Amino acid sequence: MSEKVNILTVDDRPENLLALEAVLANPEYNLVGVTSGEDALKCLLNDDFAVILLDVQMPGLSGFETAKLIRTRQKYQNIPIIFITAISQTDENVLEGYASGAVDYIFKPFSPQVLQAKVDAFIRMHKCQNQLARQSETLKRQVQELDKLNEQLTLTTVELYRNEVLLEKVVQERTQQIASILESIKDAFFTLDNNFNFTYVNSTAENGLGRPRKEILGKNLAEIYDHSPNFVKKLIAAASHREQADFEAMCPRSERWYAVRAYPSEIGLSVYLNDITERKLIEKEMGRLERLNLIGEMAAGIAHEIRNPMTTVRGFLQYAKHSRTVLSPTHLDLMVAELDRANSIITEFLSLAKNKNADKKLHSLGSVVESLLPLIQAEAILSGKTVVTDIETVPEFEFDEKEIRQLILNLSMNGLEAMQAGECLKIRVYEETDAIVLAVEDEGSGIAPEIMDKLGTPFFTTKDSGTGLGLAVCYSIAVRHNAAIDIKTGNWGTIIYVRFKLNAADAVSIKQGRYDQEDCSR
Template structure:
């Protein structure tokens, strides 16, 4: 056997002898000592493998006796830089007052749990942590075992979430678009923005915690069910045209969109809608004007051609009626003449729609015109057991055609008289608002049915047995020729028509 082989054999033999000696020592230990040694080994392994920071320090000085790998990794220090030194020497405490508070509580209670603190690593970076400490003694000397949990990432996420929620809250509340957050099933309002409050004429406190049904938001509840079904199937609904009701009872048009969101495990809706009422009214007005122009063109073309032969027919009917041979048929002649007169009245209204009809605009006092025709209006009202009331504010003169304004007032007042009960009265008011003079004609009838509203002003549309369907159409035509605008408010307590004249 060579010398090198002999040396290898000798070293192996020496290793085995040492292992036998260690085994002999371990076997000679009592069971209690063996269990203690095993527990120490397990503790040491768990101590150094723990992902959270673990340290053992003296209580009196805070000198590090032991620190695990997580401590070294997170702080950036080596073991030799830590063991035997204090946290104060390493400048770990971002706020020394925190250490004083911790020591004070340890002395009183012997422990501390989840104390949020900041410490500084080797590279002067601040880390946010949760500190837990327990006191223990060895041979009468107090020590501390400390557990430090790094919550820097969690704090960052919480801060990012807070900022995100803050940005959403600002966008939600300052958005000019009406927005709500509600439950899908019941429509319970969890939050609404300022635009919602302005649009509906409510305050947040009045609606938060109520359902859309309780605030009577949906004019047609079936539309909400349709929306709900769409959200369940498609997670969202986009640009759905709906009707909604303001707190005052006014019905308006809107474009509704909603997205399904989850809040604490509950299916909710982030809803937004745009009030399209003005745009829709403009579309209706444009359509009405188109029809008005068409009727006006027809009026100019055929009204005179129709009126001339009718005048001839009426004259001969009058002659025949006076003929003694037809004395017994007088009632029939009266009926025919009456119907011809009614047709002639329709043609007169028809002619007033003629496109390009000339008007003579002059400075006039609207109040003076109303006072002049008041006796005639009052006489007509009394014949129907009704009345007329005037409430005229001081207003400037405006550019108007007196004849046309008389006709406009007669038509609107007659509509009001037909809408009220016996013993009631129509109120005629004038006042100045911004750069306009406003003529308001108000009745206390039952309001205008929703189905009729969109057809108001349409030529030949009427709900009256003997109506021509041209009275309000004529009013719109007169207003257009005066650069005025007609709008109205209607509800269960009555209807008010407003004619708004510009002040030049």
């Protein structure tokens, strides 16, 4: 019987706790109900919880304050928090809830079925994470055991090779000992000679191949694994280079995944296959749940950003309807500006599409930067900052000029906004071995480590008035141009590198000088 999963419910009204207990009643769940934020923090010190259902309005610590305190501890960073409230239903309350670390914000009265479905999804994710952690530990122990076993096998082989006088007796004893060990492990194991013919097959490998040993021993690897040519090629490469090989492979016949580890030696190859099919399924389910969570976050972001200008326009129209007056040109201009803002948000969001067609033509990246320089310098002068460039002569290559102009402007404006008056933004263009590089360097305070992994996520922003789409659009443009974005940051500032991979046909000019890579490390 599986262990019960703990769910923490926090509400200052006992009747609400009873209602949640009735909705979430499940023999697999252990519901722990408390009536204050202080008691909730005490519970977290004693037990692990898969989900926290938290009321907003409570005496003492409010729900928002309780959530913020929970998120300050590294141990509780990944516990999903769902706010449930009947009062705090404004957009500001919802935003504060998400800022406090919530993954969802539910208004009362709510649908019991919806709440059950959401809690069930987080419970499945919690179980998958725990199972994956346990399997990782098990796999780690197995790898350690296999490493020890391989070391023992290697020493045994050397000993047999050097003691020819006692060869027959030692071979018999060692073979029985090793065979007993190999037959007891759950992983498939087999050995090959230098001609890639099978010399040993344990019972697990025999069952996996679906053939008796007498039909496998002495046969060639390519003959037995005729359904997996890539698997055969990798084992041959490991033996040829005399290097240990570690890779994952799927068996088409059984449709199961294996972690393969091959050890070459002077007399052949030892191969272990660990079945990781369950782990692959868990990883796939985790990826699906993460994508669903991202879709929800993006939908909430779009709704919030577009609802604000729509509210403004609707307010003016209602005013004109009820007062029976004609709106002034100023009011009409404001309404048009708000609609343009909503349209701009939608346009930026559509720029994220991977399948967007790019009008690529042969251009010079340096020329595009130089054409944008007056615009960037004008923006810098307004805030008391400076802009310098270092543009080397590099080969022309094919790109969509409009999209690259947008990418350069987005990165430059982000750099200017990150700096204080008197600081300098540097834009460089240079050539590496197989790439043209655009580097935008600012002298700001750098990017905090905890948000580095979130950069490029749609609607994630640290700005008071940003939409969180600028850097996401840059990543999307880079993908369409076969480019990679790398970021280096510290208290000295931030450098964003955009490396455009060159095709053989693109690299047609000789680079005039090369940027010294040591100047890049600060």
